Amino acid sequence: xxxxxxxxxxxxxxxxxxxxxxxxxxxxxxxxxxxxxxxxxxxxxxxxxxxxxxxxxxxxxxxxxxxxxxxxxxxxxxxxxxxxxxxxxxxxxxxxxxxxxxxxxxxxxxxxxxxxxxxxxxxxxxxxxxxxxxxxxxxxxxxxxxxxxxxxxxxxxxxxxxxxxxxxxxxxxxxxxxxxxxxxxxxxxxxxxxxxxxxxxxxxxxxxxxxxxxxxxxxxxxxxxxxxxxxxxxxxxxxxxxxxxxxxxxxxxxxxxxxxxxxxxxxxxxxxxxxxxxxxxxxxxxxxxx
Amino acid sequence: xxxxxxxxxxxxxxxxxxxxxxxxxxxxxxxxxxxxxxxxxxxxxxxxxxxxxxxxxxxxxxxxxxxxxxxxxxxxxxxxxxxxxxxxxxxxxxxxxxxxxxxxxxxxxx
Numbered sequence: 213x214x215x216x217x218x219x220x221x222x223x224x225x226x227x228x229x230x231x232x233x234x235x236x237x238x239x240x241x242x243x244x245x246x247x248x249x250x251x252x253x254x255x256x257x258x259x260x261x262x263x264x265x266x267x268x269x270x271x272x273x274x275x276x277x278x279x280x281x282x283x284x285x286x287x288x289x290x291x292x293x294x295x296x297x298x299x300x301x302x303x304x305x306x307x308x309x310x311x312x313x314x315x316x317x318x319x320x321x322x323x324x325x326x327x328x329x330x331x332x333x334x335x336x337x338x339x340x341x342x343x344x345x346x347x348x349x350x351x352x353x354x355x356x357x358x359x360x361x362x363x364x365x366x367x368x369x370x371x372x373x374x375x376x377x378x379x380x381x382x383x384x385x386x387x388x389x390x391x392x393x394x395x396x397x398x399x400x401x402x403x404x405x406x407x408x409x410x411x412x413x414x415x416x417x418x419x420x421x422x423x424x425x426x427x428x429x430x431x432x433x434x435x436x437x438x439x440x441x442x443x444x445x446x447x448x449x450x451x452x453x454x455x456x457x458x459x460x461x462x463x464x465x466x467x468x469x470x471x472x473x474x475x476x477x478x479x480x481x482x483x484x485x486x487x488x489x490x491x492x493x494x495x496x497x498x499x500x501x502x
Numbered sequence: 503x504x505x506x507x508x509x510x511x512x513x514x515x516x517x518x519x520x521x522x523x524x525x526x527x528x529x530x531x532x533x534x535x536x537x538x539x540x541x542x543x544x545x546x547x548x549x550x551x552x553x554x555x556x557x558x559x560x561x562x563x564x565x566x567x568x569x570x571x572x573x574x575x576x577x578x579x580x581x582x583x584x585x586x587x588x589x590x591x592x593x594x595x596x597x598x599x600x601x602x603x604x605x606x607x608x609x610x611x612x
Contacts, residue, residue, distance in 0.1 A: 218517040267532060297536070302565075309523045309572075318572050439560040444568040466582040473575035480568035487561055 234247045246468070265308045267300040279307060288330035293303045298488045299325070303319065320481030328418045328489075337417060341409045344430065348386075348405065349399055352429040352450055353358060356390040363456050370449055378431050386431070405430070405444035412490055419486030428480045437482050443480045447472070512562040513541050513551035537562075 262279035270276045274293035277284040277300060284292040284307075294300045299321070300348070306319040316323070353371045357363055358441040371388070380387060412420060424433045427450040436442040448455060451472070458468055507515070513572045516537050528534055544558045582596070594601050 251598075301533050301536045305520075305523075305531070308531060308533075315576065318576055320568075320572070349528055421609070445562050465579065469571060469580070470575065470578045473571045473578065476571035477575055480564050480571060484561065484568060487564070495561050 226329070232313035240498055253411055257316070260310055260314055262307075265304045267297070267304050269297075275306050277307065286326045286329050287328075288332065290329060292325065292329065294325060296488065299485070300447055302484070316334075318477075320382050320478055321485060324419060324422060324481065324485045328415045333433075337410070337414055340417050344409060344424050345402055347424050347428065348402065348430045350394055351386075351431055352387045352427070353431045354386060354395040355394055355455075356388050358390050363453060366452060370452060374431060374435055374441070374449065378434060381438070381440075382434075406467070411484070415489035416486045419482045419484075419489060423479055423486065426475060426482065437477070437486055443476060443483060447476050472481060507559075507563060508543065509559055509562070512559060512566055513537070515566040516569065519573065523569070524574060548593060585603060 218262055262282075264280055266278045269276050269280055270293065274295060275297055276291065276293055286292050291367075292303075294303065295378065302321045303325060304323050309318075353375055353469055355369075356367050373387060375388060378384070382404055384404050386401060387395045389395040409417065409420070420433060420437060422432055423436060427433055427436075428444060432441065432450055433444045436446045454468070463469065517528075517534070520531065520534055520537070524531055538560070543564070590598070591601055
């Protein structure tokens with residue numbers, strides 16, 4: 213039944229394109245003059261002021277992004293540096309993908325890097341972990357409904373396997389409940405997760421917390437980070453009730469699809485950010501002996 | 503649950519997204535070279551179990567999902583949310599209806 217949801221979206225995705233293409237006038241909403249210095253001043257669009265984007269390795273092995281000849285800086289004014297090449301490539305691609313105007317709401321990697329670098333709200337790792345674990349009390353997966361029966365069935369079939377997986381993987385107990393108070397999460401479970409999240413570095417934790425906030429579920433985010441679920445699956449499970457209603461009542465492209473793609477983009481960016489910040493690669497070549 | 507695509511499809515998907523993003527000069531972008539390089543490097547690995555299975559493939563699929571969803575989201579934004587005020591006829595046309603041409607007329611009649 214889950215597969216039907218995906219095909220439902222694809223089927224109706226481009227039905228109304230022909231009606232919108234005959235618009236002649238375009239009302240521009242971007243400011244016509246360039247704003248100096250930091251772009252975090254509240255405007256969402258700026259004109260593109262560079263041609264080429266490149267990456268370079270600076271001191272300490274950190275990578276920097278160059279827009280034409282200028283180095284990219286964070287909104288806080290510090291130099292924009294990332295620890296590895298993969299992240300630098302991803303950020304450079306985002307800047308490279310902009311045409312004519314810079315649309316900051318599509319540049320998720322850049323936003324995440326800026327947050328990690330500037331840390332404008334001065335958060336410590338501990339604060340972030342506690343904020344993330346607060347979502348566990350109201351985890352999407354643990355909240356069940358009593359009716360309609362189709363939705364109850366769907367929740368049981370789709371969410372229970374993920375719950376079982378995480379209980380097994382982390383050796384914890386998380387129940388599901390259909391009362392308004394939600395499940396009672398034992399202290400040892402929270403301790404285990406606290407220790408697990410503590411093992412991630414600050415950057416990965418930024419990404420992970422972002423994913424948890426988007427999906428509204430610690431269980432699904434850990435499933436995604438541990439590569440047990442793909443992004444599409446995690447987003448689908450997070451929006452399960454909404455998808456159920458869409459199948460019943462119909463899809464509204466400018467709301468449902470818009471939200472779906474935005475959620476997918478943000479979740480994918482957060483997950484990739486967490487992965488790329490926490491891994492290191494080493495290649496060992498085998499020597500052939502003769 | 504981990505990987506529904508093969509490495510070839512994931513690679514093709516990412517390259518397609520890059521081509522849609524950049525147009526004709528896509529082969530000279532940093533990301534194109536990086537992606538191909540990564541796929542070549544990860545082609546053959548000895549069986550080391552320190553990573554999740556299909557680890558690199560999951561990362562590739564995630565990146566493809568990111569590129570696709572940002573593009574689709576931007577398209578939807580451009581169509582529906584970026585134009586400011588529209589008049590009634592245009593709004594109706596956007597969802598496939600027409601304004602009634604006379605009082606009492608229905609929305610889909612000429």
